Amino acid sequence: MSLQLDFPAVLERWPSFLAGAALTLELAFFATVLGALIGTLAAVGRGSRSALIAGACKVYVEAIRNTPLLVQIFLVYFGLASLGLKLSAFTVAVAALTINVGAYTAEIMRAGFEAIPRGQIEAAEGLALSRLQIYWHIILLPAIEKVYPALTSQFVLLMLASSVCSQISAEELTAVANYIQSDTYRAFETYIIVAVLYVILSLVMRAGFWGLGLVLFPRRRRLGTPL
Template sequence: MNYSFDFSAPLAYWPDLLAGAWTTLTLSLASTFFGFLLGVFCALANTGRSQWLARVAGAYIEIIRNTPLLVQVFIVYFGLSSMGFQVGAFTAATVALVVNVGAYTSEIVRAGIESIPKSQLEAADCLGLTRWQMLRHVVLPPAIERVFPALTSQYVLLMLASSICSQISAEELTAVANRVQSDTFRSVETYLIVAVAYLAMSLVMRAVFWLVGLIAFPRRRRLGTPL
């Protein structure tokens, strides 16, 4: 094997790669926030008293979890354009990722909700708490605390999966890397740099969620297990 590694050519594009990494993080954090809200809503609908809401949420979850993310990205991007809504690649990628991760978040949060002991709910009912008060103070905090490590892993996977959005020319890290390797003809070096960048971003996201766990869950902080 006579291949000689040369990282100088792709590293000369470091401002573009840095901008792509920032776009990836922005896309991932926005999708995480809105996907979490969507997932919690669907989990509450799935475990609530309304049968039709549970059916709608269940259908959404099954459809999203059993179709490829790339197909969902194409449907959002080209589908919105076909209906007359002109949206940028970043917006379409965010919508697709929110819809995708919301389904997975819903199932994770639902597992947390169903792990709450019935005696705890009965005690809250005896105290005369409204359904919203029960959800706010009795159900959601311990449920999310229990599944927080699973949510963390899911959102890190979301960040890695955002590379698929390069297929609709969203200027995230993989899309920039594709352009760099086509200019430099140094594919191996370019994608090795990108792999290291994704590893670094994964560690950054885990650190952020670790800090969130420290702040949001005092009991885990006392036990020393924020994740």
């Protein structure tokens, strides 16, 4: 039996594909920004002198990194509902993705912090820089520069992982594909198109991070290696 492909029947739904792709990027954007903030704070917390703060951050990182994203999404979705909080699927998806990527970001940032030579910090202290100046100029910014390629890869993986948000009816790209293939009965063609769109979204994000790296890291810009 020969395979009969009918892409036009699927491509005529292009507005739905574009809307799904846009929502996927929107999910990735908010989760990336919030997750980067939470992850950085968790990385700082793991190095805290307070055993309580360091322990809480460690528990958060290990709990998230050792459970599936889909389970985390269900926990947030049904957990908030059981507390009487009726939030949209988009809001729940952003919250779950943020919690997830925050844990991975924390470990990446912790590696960046540990890569900063102790001598640089001591030299900054010798110059009478404030604690805030030391953390910002000597620790945080150089640490981000060192781990920037790993961070960008993690955020692109986050965008791809957002496909599981279709399980809570978030109208992202995979959810749209599920609706289209159920209407057209053209599952193979639908998911080929979706796979191509995910490749394009990944390339768009990597290009965006490349440009951001050019702005944030002048030294890397001179070397031609913003990523």
